[in-house]
Amino acid sequence: MTRLTLMQFRLQALIALGGLAIIAVALAVTGPNLVHLYDTTVANCAANHDCSLATAALITNGDKFSIVLRVLVEVVPAIIGIFWGAPLVARELETETFRLAWTEVPRTRWIRVKLLVLTFVSMAVVGALSVMVTWWSSPLDRIRMTPFTSFDQRGVVVVGYAAFAFVLGVTAGVVTRRLLPAMAVTLGVFVAARLAIAHWVRPHLVAPSRLVVRDTVIATGSSAGTPDPRDWIISDQTINASGRVIGQFGSIGSSGSTAVTVGVHGLVIKGAGSCPDVHSQSSQAVQNCVDQLHLRELLIYQPISHFWELQWLEMAIFLGVTAILAGLCVWWVRNRLA
Amino acid sequence: MIEFQLDTTSGVATYLQLVQQVRQALQLGLLEPGDQLPTAQQVVAKLAINPNTVLKAYRDLEREGLVRPRPGLGTFIVGTLPRIDPLTQARLLASMTKWLETARAAGLGPDDMEAIYRMAWRNRFAEGAA
Amino acid sequence: MTVAIETTALSKRYGRKLALQDCTLDIPDGRVVGLVGPNGAGKSTLLHLAVGLLAPSSGAISVLGGRPGDADLLERVGFVAQDAPVYRGMTVSQHLRMGSFLSKRWDDSLAESRLDDLDLDLRQKAGSLSGGQKAQLALTMAIAKRPELLLLDEPVASLDPLARREFLQGLMEIVADNGTSVVLSSHQIGDVERVCDYLVILVASRVCLSGDVTDLLGSHHRLSGPRRDAASLPSDQVVIEESHTDKQSTFLVRTSKPIHDPAWTVKPVALEDLVLAYLAAPRPPKRAHAAGLRVVQ
Numbered sequence: 037m038t039r040l041t042l043m044q045f046r047l048q049a050l051i052a053l054g055g056l057a058i059i060a061v062a063l064a065v066t067g068p069n070l071v072h073l074y075d076t077t078v079a080n081c082a083a084n085h086d087c088s089l090a091t092a093a094l095i096t097n098g099d100k101f102s103i104v105l106r107v108l109v110e111v112v113p114a115i116i117g118i119f120w121g122a123p124l125v126a127r128e129l130e131t132e133t134f135r136l137a138w139t140e141v142p143r144t145r146w147i148r149v150k151l152l153v154l155t156f157v158s159m160a161v162v163g164a165l166s167v168m169v170t171w172w173s174s175p176l177d178r179i180r181m182t183p184f185t186s187f188d189q190r191g192v193v194v195v196g197y198a199a200f201a202f203v204l205g206v207t208a209g210v211v212t213r214r215l216l217p218a219m220a221v222t223l224g225v226f227v228a229a230r231l232a233i234a235h236w237v238r239p240h241l242v243a244p245s246r247l248v249v250r251d252t253v254i255a256t257g258s259s260a261g262t263p264d265p266r267d268w269i270i271s272d273q274t275i276n277a278s279g280r281v282i283g284q285f286g287s288i289g290s291s292g293s294t295a296v297t298v299g300v301h302g303l304v305i306k307g308a309g310s311c312p313d314v315h316s317q318s319s320q321a322v323q324n325c326v327d328q329l330h331l332r333e334l335l336i337y338q339p340i341s342h343f344w345e346l347q348w349l350e351m352a353i354f355l356g357v358t359a360i361l362a363g364l365c366v367w368w369v370r371n372r373l374a
Numbered sequence: 375m376i377e378f379q380l381d382t383t384s385g386v387a388t389y390l391q392l393v394q395q396v397r398q399a400l401q402l403g404l405l406e407p408g409d410q411l412p413t414a415q416q417v418v419a420k421l422a423i424n425p426n427t428v429l430k431a432y433r434d435l436e437r438e439g440l441v442r443p444r445p446g447l448g449t450f451i452v453g454t455l456p457r458i459d460p461l462t463q464a465r466l467l468a469s470m471t472k473w474l475e476t477a478r479a480a481g482l483g484p485d486d487m488e489a490i491y492r493m494a495w496r497n498r499f500a501e502g503a504a
Numbered sequence: 505m506t507v508a509i510e511t512t513a514l515s516k517r518y519g520r521k522l523a524l525q526d527c528t529l530d531i532p533d534g535r536v537v538g539l540v541g542p543n544g545a546g547k548s549t550l551l552h553l554a555v556g557l558l559a560p561s562s563g564a565i566s567v568l569g570g571r572p573g574d575a576d577l578l579e580r581v582g583f584v585a586q587d588a589p590v591y592r593g594m595t596v597s598q599h600l601r602m603g604s605f606l607s608k609r610w611d612d613s614l615a616e617s618r619l620d621d622l623d624l625d626l627r628q629k630a631g632s633l634s635g636g637q638k639a640q641l642a643l644t645m646a647i648a649k650r651p652e653l654l655l656l657d658e659p660v661a662s663l664d665p666l667a668r669r670e671f672l673q674g675l676m677e678i679v680a681d682n683g684t685s686v687v688l689s690s691h692q693i694g695d696v697e698r699v700c701d702y703l704v705i706l707v708a709s710r711v712c713l714s715g716d717v718t719d720l721l722g723s724h725h726r727l728s729g730p731r732r733d734a735a736s737l738p739s740d741q742v743v744i745e746e747s748h749t750d751k752q753s754t755f756l757v758r759t760s761k762p763i764h765d766p767a768w769t770v771k772p773v774a775l776e777d778l779v780l781a782y783l784a785a786p787r788p789p790k791r792a793h794a795a796g797l798r799v800v801q
Binding site: 037039040043044047131132133134135136138139140141142143145374 | 555556557558559573574575578581582583585587589590591592593594598601602603605606607642645649
């Protein structure tokens, strides 16, 4: 049955290997340039005092391709779900070849082996892609200080997405019994699940850290104040003296999210109080009042040290859901397709 | 080797047709003791009939003492039937043709002729063996 | 003699529709069994139940003494579905490889020599084969695993007369060589008459007749004689079909006893006429023994 699975998969395997090969070549051709550029400009930039120039140059050099790669790594699991997963059972049902396959081998063995073998293949393909892209992007990653923005494309989660997308596709095909609806359902559910988990679950997979800092209205050009610039800030809220949230990002004033007025009672900051001795809306004045009223910023964030824990946990979630879907598939094939 | 034909319109059972064709071949001298009959596989590959039909026909012929199966080798003719001497056959054919022409001229159709034949056969042979 | 297919009050329901009801059969092995009946009578359903593609709604079925769909039973049973589905993108030889991967008893030389005799190109994609060639490929795959039982669902329905004849020739050769039991469903009563020695007639999802062809032909007679009522016939003679003119009556009866009444001209019934009579008979009345037309259940 394993041999049959691989034989029937030969075309898709060729396409996948071909695609990986093309990407590998493209990365091999452009990657060393980037590394070379990094080594010669950015590595020594501190000594030469031209870091901002060097990093900007590196980013300009690699940015376009880096965007392509990010899109690629995001899209490939979905493609696997739609083009490898959805047709697996749906096509057998539509072309009626299940009447041939499932009279040669029991249908439960058929689906179990196909699921097992091809899920691993999916994970391997996407894993290989992720490794290559991570290698190529490492110069850029080193200067960017925002590993969490590429959380979805680095590390081990991608492999979880691949397994989930594939088995989701197979399940959609089993339940809808027709290819096009299965493909549509796979795409929809995959995107929805990814977004939902990234937005609502990931921030809290590991208990985030909290930090209260002084609300600096004057922009200083550095990050909001977490210990490490690579930390992932989940929320940044302006709180008043009693801890109530009155705005976002600590921004006060005409362009900020907390309203400010000047009147008879002096400078009034909405939700916080008034500073009778402040009669101007200049940044200095506003900062004055902010300090007077003990306004602060509450930062909820995931420190960089949690990066890998979050990766493994999110992958575990997706793999867990994958296992449940696989079980559903086998049950459905055994009991609802007879 | 004899090649069997099948007439699906005759109303005669298939196995009987096979038996009749072997007997006719024996009578006409087309088959002699020692000749091999086609295997069931060969017959069904050509006629697309059930192999049991062939085996049934061969069993009937064996019961009549005309053939005998030799395991692993095939089914062989072992008996004979009174030959129809070709001269006699020609004479009978001629007188039959004349009779048919007479009947036709008298206005008889094929069914009428057959009815007369059966009546005559019954009258002459009904008490005796076939 | 062992049993090829045994069913007890087998039923299959789709929503409100009964595809097969109360089917009780005892099909012996070593036969070529014809499954006849109009479209929608339940022939496909019965075959699919026998091979495990469908599960019974109620009742029981056992094939070669085992449960349909079990791994070891699938090894012993070959199945060809209607219109012989094949994988369009796979070549003929890849189909054979598939068979060898999945069957422990796969006979590669048998498969290849059969395809060779049939002039099928091993490297041709199955999607470009003609209907007859697909049927032959599917049959080859089924027989190369050396099954004890072959189940064929209208294998020749969409074939032209030559392809049909060639298919049956090949099938009969397989039966002659291996003693394989065959159950095939068909519309073509002429084909059934040629190759089958056991018959099952399905009408409106019920079995209305089953038995050895020789026994069936021996127990059915066409009686013609002066006009009389069906009710006046002895009770052991079950009337399947009747027709009357003002002076004459003709009955097709089923009986196990000899017919002595000198008023009758008794003639044998051809298999085709027998089958047609059962197919045409109206559904049985609710009461078990109504006077007049009584149809065997």
